[in-house]
Structures are given as structure tokens and as C-alpha cells.
Amino acid sequence: MRQRPRGLFVTIDGPAGVGKTTTTRLLREHLAQRGYQVHATTQPSRGMLGDTARHNTDTYRGHTLACLVAADRYHHLEVEVRPQLAAGSIVVCDRYVTSSYVLQCMDGVPLAFVEAINAAADVPDLAVILQAPPDVTAARVATRGAHDRFHTGEESSRRESELYEQAAERLARWRYPVLAVDTAGASPPTVASYLTDRIAELAEGPDAEVATA
Numbered sequence: 001m002r003q004r005p006r007g008l009f010v011t012i013d014g015p016a017g018v019g020k021t022t023t024t025r026l027l028r029e030h031l032a033q034r035g036y037q038v039h040a041t042t043q044p045s046r047g048m049l050g051d052t053a054r055h056n057t058d059t060y061r062g063h064t065l066a067c068l069v070a071a072d073r074y075h076h077l078e079v080e081v082r083p084q085l086a087a088g089s090i091v092v093c094d095r096y097v098t099s100s101y102v103l104q105c106m107d108g109v110p111l112a113f114v115e116a117i118n119a120a121a122d123v124p125d126l127a128v129i130l131q132a133p134p135d136v137t138a139a140r141v142a143t144r145g146a147h148d149r150f151h152t153g154e155e156s157s158r159r160e161s162e163l164y165e166q167a168a169e170r171l172a173r174w175r176y177p178v179l180a181v182d183t184a185g186a187s188p189p190t191v192a193s194y195l196t197d198r199i200a201e202l203a204e205g206p207d208a209e210v211a212t213a
């Protein structure tokens with residue numbers, strides 16, 4: 001098993017249906033096949049706060065949902081993400097702060113408020129933003145079924161896609177380690193292989209791994 005002294009924090013964001021969950025699952029498999037210790041997780045988390053946020057987006061809206069998701073994010077970092085990183089894992093997280101910049105803004109919360117309540121969240125080592133044209137993501141959601149009120153067809157997919165593009169540009173300006181990947185013309189295994197190579201490059205960087213039994 002290959003561990004890094006400090007682990008590596010990789011986040012996967014992007015519009016509904018773009019392939020975040022599929023990519024996270026495949027990344028866990030591909031990275032494990034290459035011998036890395038990997039921990040796949042999600043936000044909202046599988047904890048009490050996260051379950052409350054995930055399953056009650058009709059009840060909790062706007063500023064309330066924004067704060068609930070941010071509170072879960074800080075708790076998830078504290079009890080799951082940082083301990084896994086400290087143990088040398090590559091942590092792959094399905095959704096992170098970028099999702100809040102987009103979804104909470106779609107929910108009517110000013111960006112400045114979303115930025116303020118997420119300001120103390122850890123910066124990932126790699127923030128992947130998956131992208132695809134809105135007609136493609138809307139069709140995938142329609143086939144799979146919508147998870148929540150944020151997904152109402154191609155118009156909401158278009159708005160979501162625009163907000164992700166703006167968020168990616170803003171994050172890149174702040175020198176956040178953003179990597180945008182188009183999933184429209186690439187199969188899930190192709191997307192996962194490409195990202196596995198990028199993550200392995202980072203993992204073999206200056207904080208090189210230590211080999212353990």
C-alpha cells in the first residue's frame with residue numbers, strides 16, 4: 001500500500017449529471033489498483049448534519065441550507081477528511097465548496113455570504129470541476145432521475161453550468177488548484193483514467209510517498 005506522509009485532498013464538483021459520483025467511485029478503484037491508500041467520501045457527509053442537509057433541501061432553503069451545508073463541511077473536515085489525510089490517504093470528495101458557490105447562489109444567497117461562511121474550509125490539493133454542455137447533463141439527469149429541487153430541466157442545467165464556469169474562473173484567479181475536465185465526449189473510465197494520471201503525478205511530487213507493507 002502506498003501512503004503519503006500528508007495525504008492528498010482531491011475534490012470533484014460540477015453540474016448535476018456531469019458524472020461526479022461515477023468519477024469518484026472509479027477514481028477510488030483506479031487509485032487503489034495503482035496501490036494508493038484512498039478514501040472516497042461525499043458532501044453533504046454521511047453524518048447526522050450531512051444527512052439532514054441532503055434529505056431536507058425542500059425544508060431548508062437559502063441562508064439556512066447554506067449554513068447547514070457549511071456546518072456539515074467543517075465537521076466532516078474535522079472528523080473524517082483531516083484524519084484520513086493525516087493517515088496518508090488520497091481523499092476524493094464528491095462535491096465541496098465550489099458546489100456551494102453554485103447551488104447556494106441558485107438558491108438566492110449572495111455570493112459574499114457563501115464565501116464568508118466557507119472561508120475557513122481547507123483548500124484542496126486539486127479541485128476538479130467536471131463540465132459538459134447543459135443539454136448533455138440535463139439528458140443524463142432526466143434518464144437517471146433528479147435528486148432534488150435544484151434540477152428542473154435544461155434551463156436550470158444551463159444556469160448551473162454558467163455558475164460553475166464563473167466559479168472555476170474565480171478560483172483560478174485566486175490560484176486555487178483547479179482542473180476543469182469535459183465529460184461530454186469521454187466515457188467514465190476515460191475521465192477516471194485521465195484524472196488518475198493527474199493525481200498520481202501530484203502524489204509522486206515533492207511530498208513523495210513512503211512505502212509500507
Ligand SMILES: Nc1ncnc2c1ncn2[C@@H]1O[C@H](COP(=O)(O)OP(=O)(O)OP(=O)(O)O)[C@@H](O)[C@H]1O
Binds near residue numbers: 017021147186
Ligand atoms: N462520462 C460520462 N459519459 C456518459 N454518461 C455518464 C458519464 N459520467 C456519468 N454518466 C452517467 O450520467 C448519469 C449521472 O452520473 P452521476 O450520478 O455520476 O452524476 P453526478 O454529477 O454525481 O450527478 P448529481 O449531482 O445529480 O448527483 C449516470 O447515469 C451516469 O452513468
Ligand SMILES: Cc1cn([C@H]2C[C@H](O)[C@@H](COP(=O)(O)O)O2)c(=O)[nH]c1=O
Binds near residue numbers: 044054069098100103
Ligand atoms: C455540497 C453541497 C450540497 N448541496 C445539496 C444539493 C443536493 O441537494 C445535495 C447533494 O446531492 P447530490 O446527490 O450530490 O446532487 O446537497 C448544497 O446545497 N450545497 C453544497 O455545497
